[in-house]
Amino acid sequence: MAGPPISRGAGARQRVLRAALEVLDADGLAGFTMEAVARRAGASKATIYRHWSGTGPLLIDAMDATFRPFPTPDTGRLATDVAQILGAFVTLLENAPFPRLLAAFIDAAERDPTLAALHADLTRRRREPLLVVLARARDRGELPPDADPELLTDLLTSPFFYRRFIAHRPVPPTLVDDVIARVLPPASNG
Amino acid sequence: MAGPPISRGAGARQRVLRAALEVLDADGLAGFTMEAVARRAGASKATIYRHWSGTGPLLIDAMDATFRPFPTPDTGRLATDVAQILGAFVTLLENAPFPRLLAAFIDAAERDPTLAALHADLTRRRREPLLVVLARARDRGELPPDADPELLTDLLTSPFFYRRFIAHRPVPPTLVDDVIARVLPPASNG
Structure with a gap:
């Protein structure tokens, strides 16, 4: 037909x-x-x-469809794994159409709980690679046993959203390393 | 007339x-x-x-007009000053009309560079209280001399925006203290 x-x-x-x-x-x-x-x-x-x-x-x-997932890194060193994930994320955030789409979503989700729930799911899936490398680092003793991968994931990713959508300032090339140095315990990024 | x-x-x-x-x-x-x-x-x-x-x-x-500024705290202890500022900020973020207005702004700023610049100015003014308490803490030795108040302000505030607008998850009552404990050096929040 x-x-x-x-x-x-x-x-x-x-x-x-x-x-x-x-x-x-x-x-x-x-x-x-x-x-x-x-x-x-x-x-x-x-x-x-x-x-x-x-x-x-x-x-x-x-x-x-705008999100190109990439393999979760496993370099054996947490700071390196995290730097790879955040680097890819910064590229995504700096190139059309992702940021404009996300901005439209942020607004739409305020008005529509269904969209907010859908976006919450999407965000949860996108956090997975970081949660995986943080859990692995904890298992091999690079993070203390009481480290909270969820909190660390919030702290590691949110500054980039903030720069782009709230502060409207460019992401300097050093920001990924600066955030890692401040957020991960010294043992894991010496 | x-x-x-x-x-x-x-x-x-x-x-x-x-x-x-x-x-x-x-x-x-x-x-x-x-x-x-x-x-x-x-x-x-x-x-x-x-x-x-x-x-x-x-x-x-x-x-x-939705933003009610409050006096910059000066308790003599950085973690307490920061907790007061972030506590007030969480209240603002959880109550209408601020979050919906901010969400509309985030979307509008993507399309209109003038709005983005205006919002960047507004954000800069709202960061002032945190920058002040961080600079004071550095002056009295509670932060190391090379601490970067701008980076610390990004790290301290962005998780709350992220929760509200990206992850669509509630802010648990412990999050302010958890963020402070992870972001500020141990000396200043023991």
Whole structure:
């Protein structure tokens, strides 16, 4: 059966997600409707609805598509593992479309508890690599037994969000190392 | 001369700022126009324009109006000073209308460099109390001479923004003390 472009081929889903990002970038959240995404993707609104129940789930999937996960490092040294993860994260935060999408999300989540819950899940998944390297470091004695990986993950990542979205200041090249030096116990970053 | 309500009395400015917050709360940034604020404040659009050149400066002033500054503490002990400042900040972050306004701002600043610059200024002013207590602690030897108050201020405040806007998790009552214990050197929080 010959459907509209979206139902043909494996790239259809990617095309809609790309269209969603383009709409968001051009018109902001205010212009982010199923209709606008359908128009941009060259698909019918009904077709988009067949894959996504509304703008919330579509936004989350589009956001997920901007995130390129990379292998969790395992260099045997905590500070090096953390520096690799944070370095990749800074790159993500400095390049379109991720920051604009995240900013739109922050605003939308204030108004919509479903979106907030979806974003909380997404954040939880993105914290995983850091939680893993911190737990490994604790297991091999590089962190004290009472170190709290959740708190350390908050402390290690939040300064970069803060710079970008609250202080609107550039991230200096030394910031990753400075944050690591201040947050991780001296034993693990000598 | 009998003008519209806004030009009468000292409360006029406050009334417009309150109206601006109400519009933002009800309609989000998408509905935040000079016209909508004028309607809500019971003033003419021309009258609002006489006081503010556009939605950007009006947003900033409305945001400023939600912020109740309090005296910079000077207890003689850095950890106590910082705990007081962060405690007040958590209260601000947990109560309307500040968080919703800030979320709208984060999104708007991505699209508008003027707003980003205005928000950067506002953030700089709000960092002052922490920078002051950190500099005092350094002067009296409670922090090492090479401690960087700017970096410490980033590390001390950003976890609370992160929790609220990125992770969408509540701030547990112990978080202020946990952050202080991890970020400030042991000498200053024993």
